[in-house]
Amino acid sequence: MSQFRQKDNLIGQSNSFVEVLEHVSQVAPLNKPILIIGERGTGKELIAQRCHFLSQRWDQKYITLNCASLNDNLLESELFGHEAGAFTGASKRHEGRFERADGGSLFLDELANTSMLVQEKLLRVIEYGEFERVGGSRPVKVDTRLIAATNEDLPTLAEQGKFRHDLLDRLAFDVITLPPLRERQEDILVLAEHFAIAMARELEYELFSGFTEKAKRLLLEYDWPGNVRELKNVIERSVYRVGNGHIPVSEIVLDPFDSPFRPQARPANPATTTPTAAATPAAATTAPAPAAAVAEPRLDVSEPLDLKQESQAFEIRVLKEALKQCQFNQKKTAKHLGLTYHQLRGYLKKYQLLEGTNGDND
Structure with missing residues (x-):
């Protein structure tokens, strides 16, 4: 398929991506709510913008709001507005996002974070095109198209009672799912x-x-x-x-925290842990006798040794043996050692063992 590219980073040529763009082009002109689902960083906001600008509302207002950025009370007020005196500090009437987007589109990101009260009012706006401001009693009529997005599995949340089934039904006129x-x-x-x-x-x-x-x-x-x-x-x-445009990029810095000198997480404070029953005198007198302890191999430390050097030598031996067993594949080696890919890379860099390893094959 032909490649699509534009300034807003909606760039791609894969079949799955082009199919999404075609889906957007099909549903955008309709005056119906749209639900966009995708993992974080997949471009849900960009797809929402495209839905608006390909609709007949393209020359009207496009208003956005991240529902996870506000608590329930503020979110309700920000969406639907409030009357003067509705709560402490409300000195004058405030128009919410639905009013400000009247005639255009409203994009709500992180929709799964909304409360049941907000979901009920969202349902009323979708069904009847009206709502009441916080502290108000008169209905406010709007013609606002709702575009919502989430990275959650809304059907499962609905089954768990955490999201309204009826709102999900109305939002899901059509669902655009973005590929990772x-x-x-x-x-x-x-x-x-x-x-x-x-x-x-x-x-x-x-x-x-x-x-x-x-x-x-x-x-x-x-x-x-x-x-x-x-x-x-x-x-x-x-x-x-x-640092130089004349030099090709050879090192991909996946993790800026990746360093052999990265501070390690502090262990939990033993004083804050709950003592076990075996630690109390009463438990000690009633606990059954333990099985015979397995004798640990004794280490000869009669001669002076460098603990740091011995530890590093042991780590190098383990890394070399694991790399060999995993055919020098970094990804498999990391899994074999219970490390993340970045942690393994840190060890390999620390001990200069990157030469001859392969991080590109599964």
Whole structure:
């Protein structure tokens, strides 16, 4: 399929992505609510904008609100407005987002975070096009198209009683589900190049010299849990760290915290732990006798030794043996050792063991 690209980063050529764009083009002109579902960083906000600008309301207001950014009382007031005197500090009437978006579109992100009260009022607006301001008694009529988004499984939340079934039914006139970046392999390098060129321009480089084959393989192998948003941050960071547009990007900085000197989490304070029954005198007198203890192998420390050096030597032996067993595949080795990919990379860098390893094959 032909590649689609535009300034708002809706870029891709994979079948799954192009199908989403076609779906948006089909539903956008209808005067119906739209529900957009996708993992964090997949571009739900961009798809919502596209739904608005491809509709007949494109020249009207497009208002947005993240429902997770406000508590229940503030969210209700921000959505539906309030009358003067509705609560302490409400000195004058306030128009909510639905009123301000009258004639246009209202995009509500993180919809799953709304309370049952807010959900009930949302249902009334969708069904009847009216609501009452907080502290008010007169209905307010609006013609606002609702576009909602979430990264939650709303049908499951509805089954658990955490989301209204009737609101879900009304919102789900049509549902646009965005594919995660790991399912858009053809788009990863296209997006990476787009972000890299934009970052090179921001840094006022004369040019962008591309990615090495090693860098490309790492980009394609990584799972991208943060999706396009994470990819953008990673590429911008990697281009900036090169420091020269004439040098191709060879090191992909996936984790800026990745360092052998990263401070370790402090262990829990033993004083705050609840003592076990065996620790009390009463329990000690009634507890059955323990089985014979297994004797631990004794370590000869009669001669002076360097504990740090011995520990490092042991870690190196374990890493080398695990790499060998996993055919020098970093991803498999990390799983084998109970480490994250980034933690393993930190150890390998620390002990200069990256040479000859392969992080690109499963």
